[in-house]
Amino acid sequence: MRKIIIVTVYLMLTVSVVAAADPVTESNVWTEVYPVTATTPSLYISNIWGNVRVRPGTSGQISVTIDERRSAPDQKRFERSFEMLDLDIQADNQGVSFKVGERSRDWGRNGACRGCRVDYQFEVLVPPGTQLDVGTIIDGRIDVAGVDGNISASNVNGPIAVSDIRDCESLESVNGAVDLSFSMAPGQDCNIDTINGDITISMPSGTGLDVALDQFDGRMVSEFRVEPLAFPAQIEQTSDDGRQRYRIQQSAGLRLEGGGPTFSISSMNGDVRIQKSQ
Amino acid sequence: MRIDYIRITLVLALILGAVPAFGQNEPQMITIPLSKPGEQLTLEIGMLSARIEVIGEDRADAEFAVTVEDGERKIVTPSGTKSLKGGSYALEVEEEDNYISVDTDWRANKVTVVARIPRNADLDLSTTEDGEIIVSNISGNLRLENINGPITATNISGSVIAESVNEDIDVSFTSLDGDSATSFASINGDLTVGLPAKAGVQLHIDSDRGEIFSDFEVDVQPTKPVIEREDDRGGVAVRIESVIVANVNGGGPVIKLKTLNGDIQIRKSGN
Numbered sequence: 001m002r003k004i005i006i007v008t009v010y011l012m013l014t015v016s017v018v019a020a021a022d023p024v025t026e027s028n029v030w031t032e033v034y035p036v037t038a039t040t041p042s043l044y045i046s047n048i049w050g051n052v053r054v055r056p057g058t059s060g061q062i063s064v065t066i067d068e069r070r071s072a073p074d075q076k077r078f079e080r081s082f083e084m085l086d087l088d089i090q091a092d093n094q095g096v097s098f099k100v101g102e103r104s105r106d107w108g109r110n111g112a113c114r115g116c117r118v119d120y121q122f123e124v125l126v127p128p129g130t131q132l133d134v135g136t137i138i139d140g141r142i143d144v145a146g147v148d149g150n151i152s153a154s155n156v157n158g159p160i161a162v163s164d165i166r167d168c169e170s171l172e173s174v175n176g177a178v179d180l181s182f183s184m185a186p187g188q189d190c191n192i193d194t195i196n197g198d199i200t201i202s203m204p205s206g207t208g209l210d211v212a213l214d215q216f217d218g219r220m221v222s223e224f225r226v227e228p229l230a231f232p233a234q235i236e237q238t239s240d241d242g243r244q245r246y247r248i249q250q251s252a253g254l255r256l257e258g259g260g261p262t263f264s265i266s267s268m269n270g271d272v273r274i275q276k277s278q
Numbered sequence: 279m280r281i282d283y284i285r286i287t288l289v290l291a292l293i294l295g296a297v298p299a300f301g302q303n304e305p306q307m308i309t310i311p312l313s314k315p316g317e318q319l320t321l322e323i324g325m326l327s328a329r330i331e332v333i334g335e336d337r338a339d340a341e342f343a344v345t346v347e348d349g350e351r352k353i354v355t356p357s358g359t360k361s362l363k364g365g366s367y368a369l370e371v372e373e374e375d376n377y378i379s380v381d382t383d384w385r386a387n388k389v390t391v392v393a394r395i396p397r398n399a400d401l402d403l404s405t406t407e408d409g410e411i412i413v414s415n416i417s418g419n420l421r422l423e424n425i426n427g428p429i430t431a432t433n434i435s436g437s438v439i440a441e442s443v444n445e446d447i448d449v450s451f452t453s454l455d456g457d458s459a460t461s462f463a464s465i466n467g468d469l470t471v472g473l474p475a476k477a478g479v480q481l482h483i484d485s486d487r488g489e490i491f492s493d494f495e496v497d498v499q500p501t502k503p504v505i506e507r508e509d510d511r512g513g514v515a516v517r518i519e520s521v522i523v524a525n526v527n528g529g530g531p532v533i534k535l536k537t538l539n540g541d542i543q544i545r546k547s548g549n
Contacts, residue, residue, distance in 0.1 A: 214366040244373045245371070250346070250366060
């Protein structure tokens with residue numbers, strides 16, 4: 001009889017532990033439309049987990065569909081994740097800002113919400129002329145196509161694909177590839193930076209470009225006519241809390257088809273390919 | 279004939295015109311005011327491949343002339359593979375509290391740094407490939423390391439620790455700091471030490487296959503091999519070191535000289 005009680009208590013304990021350890025997930029999908037009146041509205045997205053996809057929409061509004069998937073190792077931490085990981089949305093007639101962030105810097109470290117995660121998949125339609133500054137960090141892809149405003153994009157562990165655009169300002173990835181294609185010859189300077197990814201730039205035939213190239217271990221391929229170009233060394237001086245820093249920087253230069261805006265392209269281990277649009 | 283002459287002139291003009299476009303070897307100049315002018319500074323330069331020259335002068339700031347050798351990149355184009363001359367690099371010079379460091383990033387080819395600094399300075403200079411270290415007119419403690427290139431230091435007041443694997447070390451002192459260690463070591467290079475005529479030092483010489491020359495009369499001291507025993511988990515290591523100990527002008531600060539295949543020369547400074 002005593003043995004039966006012990007076994008029963010043991011089984012109850014086991015069941016309760018399993019129940020407590022069940023991961024909890026919750027998904028929500030919603031769409032918001034934000035009216036904007038500025039001639040060059042802005043869209044800012046700072047994501048942690050998940051994709052950012054941007055396409056052209058209609059004038060006067062930014063339409064966003066957000067797919068949120070919140071997960072935690074147990075119910076207690078799931079509830080706590082609302083206090084620690086949130087989506088901050090700021091909107092006015094100039095544009096919209098989405099920032100996925102932690103309210104507490106120690107949310108992942110102190111164990112209070114270890115294993116908590118909130119994936120956001122952003123699907124955005126932007127009006128003509130929208131300036132984009134979008135980024136994600138983990139398990140995400142930046143996918144922008146067909147927009148005509150200026151673009152800045154960043155990713156840490158995934159790719160950046162920006163196609164059929166007019167101009168870019170800054171594209172930065174650490175471990176992902178950067179694919180960039182222009183609908184017409186670009187008119188302004190752009191920085192493209194990766195550590196381990198390949199960089200592919202597609203431009204209409206006959207596009208002129210100057211390239212400041214910083215490359216260590218990859219190959220450089222160009223379908224355009226190329227000639228060498230000498231860039232002068234830049235000396236930059238900064239001062240910070242009693243420390244003076246002087247930096248001399250020089251890039252290898254090349255000119256495509258008679259030259260144009262300057263693209264600063266940097267990759268440590270990736271290949272760089274500049275090709276003609278199909 | 280006239281047309282040919284004009285063509286040749288045009289081609290030459292084009293070639294000459296193109297040269298400055300690739301002439302990226304002009305030195306970049308950086309002048310840094312010191313946080314504590316007049317006080318001892320420390321200069322650290324560590325680069326993979328570099329010619330490092332440090333010159334002590336009567337000045338209150340530090341001036342660096344930096345040149346980086348052109349690199350070459352291959353570009354695959356529709357008309358074939360082309361070479362792109364001109365390197366890409368970044369070099370940083372930092373100063374904080376009279377401590378100056380010079381460093382390059384991973385892209386730089388061989389760098390030449392000529393540093394003109396106040397005479398009172400401690401130096402920590404190192405390079406590995408195809409390098410050269412040259413120091414003159416410095417008063418302080420010097421640590422100089424050049425794996426595959428020579429080390430030359432003249433008009434030094436203080437102490438020097440210099441190490442090379444395959445090349446010569448040549449250091450001449452105006453005076454020695456008796457409180458700090460002075461040591462020269464090379465596997466395959468010659469060691470030359472210049473001392474003031476009246477300097478009193480004690481030489482500890484460890485030379486395996488080379489010859490030893492001295493401008494000074496030396497008083498060789500009786501010595502016994504030094505035996506060091508280290509007990510370790512894997513067994514016992516016994517190291518026996520036998521050096522020649524010789525006093526110059528009655529002895530004084532110790533100078534260690536160690537080489538396997540090189541000669542050792544003790545010279546009177548100025549000779």
